[in-house]
Amino acid sequence: MSAHSDHTDVRQEVVEFARRMVRDRLVVGTAGNLSLRATEDLVAVTPSGMDYETMTADDVVLVDLDGTVVDGARRPTSELPLHLLCHRRHGARAVVHTHSTAAVALSLLCDEVPLVHYQTAMFGGPVAVAEYAPFGTDALADAVSAALGGEGTERSAAVMRHHGTLVHAPTLGSAYDGARQLEWMCDVWLRASAVGRPALLDRGQVDEIVVRMADYGQR
Ligand SMILES: [Zn+2]
Numbered sequence: 064m065s066a067h068s069d070h071t072d073v074r075q076e077v078v079e080f081a082r083r084m085v086r087d088r089l090v091v092g093t094a095g096n097l098s099l100r101a102t103e104d105l106v107a108v109t110p111s112g113m114d115y116e117t118m119t120a121d122d123v124v125l126v127d128l129d130g131t132v133v134d135g136a137r138r139p140t141s142e143l144p145l146h147l148l149c150h151r152r153h154g155a156r157a158v159v160h161t162h163s164t165a166a167v168a169l170s171l172l173c174d175e176v177p178l179v180h181y182q183t184a185m186f187g188g189p190v191a192v193a194e195y196a197p198f199g200t201d202a203l204a205d206a207v208s209a210a211l212g213g214e215g216t217e218r219s220a221a222v223m224r225h226h227g228t229l230v231h232a233p234t235l236g237s238a239y240d241g242a243r244q245l246e247w248m249c250d251v252w253l254r255a256s257a258v259g260r261p262a263l264l265d266r267g268q269v270d271e272i273v274v275r276m277a278d279y280g281q282r
Pocket residue numbers: 094095142160161162198226227
Protein backbone atom coordinates (compact mmCIF):
# COMPACT_ATOMS: atom_id res chain seq x y z
CA MET A 64 0.00 0.00 0.00
CA SER A 65 1.12 3.56 -0.53
CA ALA A 66 2.23 5.73 2.38
CA HIS A 67 -1.01 7.72 2.08
CA SER A 68 -3.33 4.74 2.41
CA ASP A 69 -1.85 2.85 5.35
CA HIS A 70 -4.16 4.70 7.77
CA THR A 71 -1.53 5.34 10.45
CA ASP A 72 -3.81 7.76 12.33
CA VAL A 73 -6.62 5.22 12.60
CA ARG A 74 -4.19 2.49 13.68
CA GLN A 75 -2.61 4.76 16.29
CA GLU A 76 -6.05 5.54 17.72
CA VAL A 77 -6.68 1.79 18.08
CA VAL A 78 -3.36 1.42 19.95
CA GLU A 79 -4.18 4.27 22.34
CA PHE A 80 -7.63 2.94 23.25
CA ALA A 81 -6.26 -0.60 23.65
CA ARG A 82 -3.81 0.75 26.26
CA ARG A 83 -6.60 2.65 28.00
CA MET A 84 -8.62 -0.58 28.25
CA VAL A 85 -5.83 -2.14 30.34
CA ARG A 86 -5.31 0.97 32.48
CA ASP A 87 -9.07 1.34 33.13
CA ARG A 88 -9.31 -2.39 34.01
CA LEU A 89 -11.80 -3.16 31.27
CA VAL A 90 -9.55 -6.10 30.34
CA VAL A 91 -6.81 -8.14 31.98
CA GLY A 92 -3.58 -8.82 30.06
CA THR A 93 -4.10 -9.22 26.31
CA ALA A 94 -7.84 -9.94 26.58
CA GLY A 95 -10.43 -7.78 24.83
CA ASN A 96 -10.09 -6.13 21.45
CA LEU A 97 -11.07 -3.12 19.34
CA SER A 98 -11.94 -2.23 15.79
CA LEU A 99 -12.33 1.07 13.97
CA ARG A 100 -13.51 1.71 10.42
CA ALA A 101 -10.71 3.29 8.34
CA THR A 102 -12.88 3.61 5.20
CA GLU A 103 -16.30 2.33 4.09
CA ASP A 104 -14.87 -1.14 3.43
CA LEU A 105 -11.69 -1.25 5.53
CA VAL A 106 -11.49 -1.94 9.27
CA ALA A 107 -8.47 -1.52 11.60
CA VAL A 108 -8.43 -4.29 14.26
CA THR A 109 -6.19 -5.18 17.18
CA PRO A 110 -3.79 -8.09 16.55
CA SER A 111 -4.26 -11.43 18.31
CA GLY A 112 -2.61 -11.95 21.70
CA MET A 113 -0.24 -8.94 21.74
CA ASP A 114 0.77 -6.92 24.81
CA TYR A 115 -1.03 -3.59 24.36
CA GLU A 116 1.77 -1.64 26.07
CA THR A 117 4.38 -2.66 23.49
CA MET A 118 2.01 -2.76 20.50
CA THR A 119 2.56 -0.10 17.81
CA ALA A 120 0.42 1.24 14.96
CA ASP A 121 2.19 -1.20 12.58
CA ASP A 122 0.86 -4.13 14.62
CA VAL A 123 -2.75 -3.06 14.02
CA VAL A 124 -4.18 -5.08 11.13
CA LEU A 125 -6.30 -3.69 8.28
CA VAL A 126 -8.96 -6.11 7.00
CA ASP A 127 -11.83 -5.80 4.55
CA LEU A 128 -15.42 -6.50 5.67
CA ASP A 129 -15.02 -10.17 4.70
CA GLY A 130 -11.98 -10.54 6.97
CA THR A 131 -9.25 -10.65 4.33
CA VAL A 132 -6.06 -9.01 5.61
CA VAL A 133 -5.30 -6.00 3.41
CA ASP A 134 -2.31 -4.66 5.34
CA GLY A 135 -0.31 -5.79 8.37
CA ALA A 136 1.98 -8.67 9.30
CA ARG A 137 0.11 -9.75 12.45
CA ARG A 138 -2.80 -12.13 12.83
CA PRO A 139 -6.04 -10.21 13.49
CA THR A 140 -7.91 -10.66 16.79
CA SER A 141 -9.57 -14.06 17.24
CA GLU A 142 -12.87 -12.16 17.65
CA LEU A 143 -12.72 -10.92 14.05
CA PRO A 144 -16.09 -12.58 13.12
CA LEU A 145 -17.75 -10.72 16.02
CA HIS A 146 -16.33 -7.34 15.00
CA LEU A 147 -17.08 -7.75 11.31
CA LEU A 148 -20.68 -8.83 11.91
CA CYS A 149 -21.19 -5.63 13.96
CA HIS A 150 -19.73 -3.56 11.13
CA ARG A 151 -21.72 -5.34 8.39
CA ARG A 152 -25.08 -5.99 10.06
CA HIS A 153 -25.33 -3.26 12.71
CA GLY A 154 -23.64 -0.36 10.92
CA ALA A 155 -20.85 -0.08 13.51
CA ARG A 156 -18.00 2.37 12.88
CA ALA A 157 -16.10 1.47 16.04
CA VAL A 158 -16.38 -1.61 18.29
CA VAL A 159 -15.03 -2.10 21.82
CA HIS A 160 -15.01 -5.61 23.32
CA THR A 161 -14.10 -5.86 27.02
CA HIS A 162 -13.77 -8.58 29.66
CA SER A 163 -14.79 -6.21 32.45
CA THR A 164 -15.42 -7.64 35.92
CA ALA A 165 -18.85 -6.33 36.89
CA ALA A 166 -20.39 -7.08 33.49
CA VAL A 167 -19.12 -10.68 33.53
CA ALA A 168 -20.35 -11.14 37.12
CA LEU A 169 -23.77 -9.77 36.15
CA SER A 170 -23.89 -12.07 33.09
CA LEU A 171 -23.95 -15.06 35.47
CA LEU A 172 -27.08 -13.74 37.21
CA CYS A 173 -29.23 -11.86 34.66
CA ASP A 174 -30.65 -12.07 31.11
CA GLU A 175 -30.70 -8.28 30.82
CA VAL A 176 -28.84 -5.47 32.57
CA PRO A 177 -31.36 -4.35 35.23
CA LEU A 178 -32.65 -0.78 34.80
CA VAL A 179 -30.72 0.76 37.68
CA HIS A 180 -29.89 4.02 35.90
CA TYR A 181 -31.28 6.18 33.09
CA GLN A 182 -27.85 6.04 31.39
CA THR A 183 -28.94 2.75 29.78
CA ALA A 184 -30.83 5.00 27.31
CA MET A 185 -27.48 5.83 25.65
CA PHE A 186 -27.55 2.28 24.22
CA GLY A 187 -31.10 2.72 22.87
CA GLY A 188 -32.77 0.93 25.81
CA PRO A 189 -32.23 -2.11 28.04
CA VAL A 190 -29.02 -4.06 27.30
CA ALA A 191 -29.46 -7.82 26.80
CA VAL A 192 -27.10 -10.61 27.90
CA ALA A 193 -26.05 -12.75 24.90
CA GLU A 194 -26.07 -16.53 25.26
CA TYR A 195 -22.68 -18.17 25.75
CA ALA A 196 -20.74 -19.56 22.76
CA PRO A 197 -16.99 -20.28 22.48
CA PHE A 198 -14.75 -17.29 21.74
CA GLY A 199 -13.87 -16.55 18.14
CA THR A 200 -16.80 -18.52 16.67
CA ASP A 201 -19.54 -17.46 14.26
CA ALA A 202 -21.97 -18.81 16.88
CA LEU A 203 -20.73 -16.16 19.33
CA ALA A 204 -21.00 -13.42 16.70
CA ASP A 205 -24.59 -14.54 15.98
CA ALA A 206 -25.50 -14.66 19.69
CA VAL A 207 -24.22 -11.11 20.23
CA SER A 208 -25.92 -9.89 17.07
CA ALA A 209 -29.21 -11.36 18.35
CA ALA A 210 -28.70 -9.56 21.68
CA LEU A 211 -28.12 -6.27 19.82
CA GLY A 212 -31.53 -6.86 18.25
CA GLY A 213 -32.98 -5.84 14.94
CA GLU A 214 -34.86 -2.99 13.35
CA GLY A 215 -36.88 -1.04 15.91
CA THR A 216 -35.20 -2.72 18.89
CA GLU A 217 -31.60 -2.05 17.92
CA ARG A 218 -29.15 -1.57 20.81
CA SER A 219 -25.54 -0.43 20.62
CA ALA A 220 -24.37 -2.69 23.48
CA ALA A 221 -24.60 -6.26 24.72
CA VAL A 222 -23.22 -8.20 27.66
CA MET A 223 -21.74 -11.60 26.74
CA ARG A 224 -22.43 -14.42 29.22
CA HIS A 225 -19.27 -15.93 30.77
CA HIS A 226 -17.24 -13.56 28.60
CA GLY A 227 -17.55 -9.73 28.60
CA THR A 228 -19.22 -6.85 26.77
CA LEU A 229 -19.49 -5.39 23.29
CA VAL A 230 -20.29 -1.74 22.53
CA HIS A 231 -20.36 -0.05 19.13
CA ALA A 232 -20.68 3.62 18.24
CA PRO A 233 -19.86 6.15 15.48
CA THR A 234 -16.43 6.85 17.03
CA LEU A 235 -13.97 4.83 19.09
CA GLY A 236 -14.14 7.50 21.80
CA SER A 237 -17.91 7.15 22.18
CA ALA A 238 -17.80 3.32 22.01
CA TYR A 239 -15.14 3.38 24.71
CA ASP A 240 -17.20 5.74 26.87
CA GLY A 241 -20.16 3.39 26.41
CA ALA A 242 -18.08 0.41 27.56
CA ARG A 243 -17.15 2.29 30.74
CA GLN A 244 -20.74 3.42 31.39
CA LEU A 245 -22.01 -0.15 30.89
CA GLU A 246 -19.42 -1.55 33.29
CA TRP A 247 -20.34 1.14 35.82
CA MET A 248 -24.06 0.30 35.61
CA CYS A 249 -23.34 -3.41 36.11
CA ASP A 250 -21.22 -2.50 39.14
CA VAL A 251 -24.02 -0.35 40.62
CA TRP A 252 -26.47 -3.25 40.32
CA LEU A 253 -24.02 -5.72 41.91
CA ARG A 254 -23.37 -3.36 44.85
CA ALA A 255 -27.06 -2.71 45.46
CA SER A 256 -27.90 -6.42 45.07
CA ALA A 257 -25.30 -7.35 47.67
CA VAL A 258 -27.28 -5.39 50.26
CA GLY A 259 -30.90 -5.83 49.20
CA ARG A 260 -33.35 -5.98 46.33
CA PRO A 261 -32.66 -2.93 44.11
CA ALA A 262 -35.49 -0.66 42.98
CA LEU A 263 -35.52 -0.39 39.19
CA LEU A 264 -36.71 2.08 36.57
CA ASP A 265 -39.58 0.86 34.40
CA ARG A 266 -39.40 0.64 30.61
CA GLY A 267 -41.48 3.79 30.16
CA GLN A 268 -39.02 5.83 32.21
CA VAL A 269 -36.09 4.55 30.12
CA ASP A 270 -37.93 5.06 26.82
CA GLU A 271 -38.60 8.68 27.84
CA ILE A 272 -34.84 9.25 28.20
CA VAL A 273 -34.14 7.50 24.88
CA VAL A 274 -36.43 10.07 23.21
CA ARG A 275 -34.86 12.97 25.13
CA MET A 276 -31.32 11.87 24.21
CA ALA A 277 -32.27 11.56 20.51
CA ASP A 278 -33.87 15.02 20.63
CA TYR A 279 -30.84 16.47 22.41
CA GLY A 280 -28.50 14.97 19.80
CA GLN A 281 -30.34 16.68 16.93
CA ARG A 282 -29.98 20.21 18.26
ZN1 LIG B 1 -13.27 -11.76 24.49
